[in-house]
Amino acid sequence: MNILLLGSGGREHTIAWKLAQSPNLTKLFVAPGNAGTSSVATNLNLNINDFEAIKVSVLDNDIQMVIVGPEDPLVNGIHDFFLQDAVLRNIPVIGPEKKAATLEGSKDFAKKFMMRHGIPTAAYQSFTADTVKEGLNFLNTLTPPYVLKADGLAAGKGVVILENINDAKAELARMLLESKFGKASTTVVIEEFLEGIELSCFVLTDGKNYKVLPTAKDYKRIGEGDTGLNTGGMGAISPVPFANEHFMKKVKERIIVPTMRGLQEDNIPYKGFVFIGLIKVDEDPFVIEYNVRLGDPETEVVLPRIKNDLLTVFKAVANQTLDQITLEIDARSAATVMAVSGGYPEAYKKGFEIEGLDTITDSLVFHAGTASKDHKITSNGGRVLAVTSYGNDHTEALKTSYKNVDKIVFEGKYYRKDLGFDL
Ligand code: AMP
Numbered sequence: 001m002n003i004l005l006l007g008s009g010g011r012e013h014t015i016a017w018k019l020a021q022s023p024n025l026t027k028l029f030v031a032p033g034n035a036g037t038s039s040v041a042t043n044l045n046l047n048i049n050d051f052e053a054i055k056v057s058v059l060d061n062d063i064q065m066v067i068v069g070p071e072d073p074l075v076n077g078i079h080d081f082f083l084q085d086a087v088l089r090n091i092p093v094i095g096p097e098k099k100a101a102t103l104e105g106s107k108d109f110a111k112k113f114m115m116r117h118g119i120p121t122a123a124y125q126s127f128t129a130d131t132v133k134e135g136l137n138f139l140n141t142l143t144p145p146y147v148l149k150a151d152g153l154a155a156g157k158g159v160v161i162l163e164n165i166n167d168a169k170a171e172l173a174r175m176l177l178e179s180k181f182g183k184a185s186t187t188v189v190i191e192e193f194l195e196g197i198e199l200s201c202f203v204l205t206d207g208k209n210y211k212v213l214p215t216a217k218d219y220k221r222i223g224e225g226d227t228g229l230n231t232g233g234m235g236a237i238s239p240v241p242f243a244n245e246h247f248m249k250k251v252k253e254r255i256i257v258p259t260m261r262g263l264q265e266d267n268i269p270y271k272g273f274v275f276i277g278l279i280k281v282d283e284d285p286f287v288i289e290y291n292v293r294l295g296d297p298e299t300e301v302v303l304p305r306i307k308n309d310l311l312t313v314f315k316a317v318a319n320q321t322l323d324q325i326t327l328e329i330d331a332r333s334a335a336t337v338m339a340v341s342g343g344y345p346e347a348y349k350k351g352f353e354i355e356g357l358d359t360i361t362d363s364l365v366f367h368a369g370t371a372s373k374d375h376k377i378t379s380n381g382g383r384v385l386a387v388t389s390y391g392n393d394h395t396e397a398l399k400t401s402y403k404n405v406d407k408i409v410f411e412g413k414y415y416r417k418d419l420g421f422d423l
Pocket residue numbers: 122147149156159191192193194195198277288289
């Protein structure tokens with residue numbers, strides 16, 4: 001089977017690495033990919049939101065399945081594009097249709113979905129430019145900190161949490177009246193602040209059946225002790241120690257089952273990953289957000305713990321026979337440490353040569369932002385490499401990753417040395 005995988009980050013290198021182990025794979029293409037994916041697949045220089053160009057490439061390369069890594073093409077309707085095209089219609093796409101992708105593409109839509117189906121989440125109200133006065137009054141009724149969320153996709157920057165009521169009011173005005181996040185902040189969700197510890201839960205569904213994947217916890221802030229700016233993620237561990245059987249039973253009963261049932265009741269077809277961002281408040285789970293894809297860097301610790309042939313699993317998603325699959329999970333822990341470019345998540349330089357990769361034998365190195373030039377691997381993004389290791393627990397796994405991340409050399413390399421500090 002020939003496969004096309006869309007995306008270019010650590011998540012995609014991990015998916016490609018896993019697919020490349022499948023005996024059912026003939027040729028794997030990744031668009032646009034990175035230096036890591038080029039070691040297990042053929043990179044195609046395609047814009048992942050140019051569906052016509054993707055169509056040409058799918059037909060040229062006799063692609064029989066398309067797997068979508070990031071949310072953008074899903075929210076833009078790539079799955080619908082395939083279903084509506086006479087020649088592409090029978091080529092399965094792993095990743096939901098546009099309507100379901102709205103769970104990530106619109107926070108207001110996601111909140112309404114959760115309310116409709118009784119799924120625990122922070123209390124909220126939504127506002128537009130026409131109701132800015134009501135929004136300011138609503139802020140007066142809340143206690144700090146204040147959580148303001150741009151409704152649409154804002155490259156992970158659309159959530160603002162403020163301690164001071166006047167700052168919150170000014171921010172609401174900037175979002176609604178001055179389009180701070182462009183079209184994404186035409187609607188703003190204001191919600192109750194939840195105090196707790198976060199984790200990521202992944203569900204793979206074929207629209208009828210579903211499988212719960214291992215839990216993971218990512219570290220979003222750039223600074224040690226979870227300080228400083230938000231990043232795409234500085235590392236992750238799986239499983240999450242506090243997500244024990246008792247807690248996961250609550251997650252299943254209160255969140256996963258109602259989410260799956262809700263999709264069916266609302267006639268929202270879904271073939272792909274549901275990423276449920278959770279927060280544990282005291283002993284109870286609440287949904288912070290839905291994403292319609294795998295997380296990055298969570299993928300770098302979740303997929304290495306799944307023993308199944310991933311292509312067989314994806315075929316079951318396409319054929320709606322996921323009930324016939326039993327997931328086999330590696331009992332070991334996995335941890336990943338992300339090496340990033342100096343300055344990230346603000347301005348940084350790229351194009352530095354990366355050395356030391358071939359000295360690493362007891363970790364998996366997944367490329368995030370890398371390129372290859374004249375047989376050399378260079379940095380090509382903010383997040384550069386994710387170093388994943390196994391261990392009997394996350395502490396042991398992290399120790400191996402830290403040993404190996406130290407062997408990687410590139411100018412300005414930075415990584416967090418305190419992952420797992422809060423567990
Ligand atoms: P989101 O983009 O919705 O995942 O929000 C980004 C981050 O903001 C989350 O990972 C949380 O750390 C934080 N956050 C979002 N909503 C809330 C909330 N209601 N209470 C506390 N923290 C929140």
